[in-house]
Amino acid sequence: MITFEKRFILQHYFKNRIQINAIERSILENCHSLEIEPTVLIGYLLSDKTPLNIFRLRIGSVFKSDLDLAQCCKALITEKDIANAEAIIFHYEYE
Secondary structure, three states, X not given: OOHHHXXXXXXXXXXXXXXXXXXXXXXXXXOOOOXXXXXXXXXXXXXXXXXXXXXXXXXXXXXXXXXXXXXXXXXXXXXXXXXXXXXXXXXXXXX
């Protein structure tokens, strides 16, 4: 899927508050993106507390181009979530 199509579909899910199903979750968990906005949208739609997803949401929480997305990302994470994710990723890198 080309980047524009991926971003357009993810934005549609976000803007319309569409909940993903198990098949879509599986696809998004294995979906990689080189652009920031699709990466953040994937994080928001997954809404889980894995270290990788916490970082997706953290990036999204400081968005200037989409304040609605930034607020939604902020609402899903806490400082404790960020600290835990950093600790796990830090130790993973050095093991």
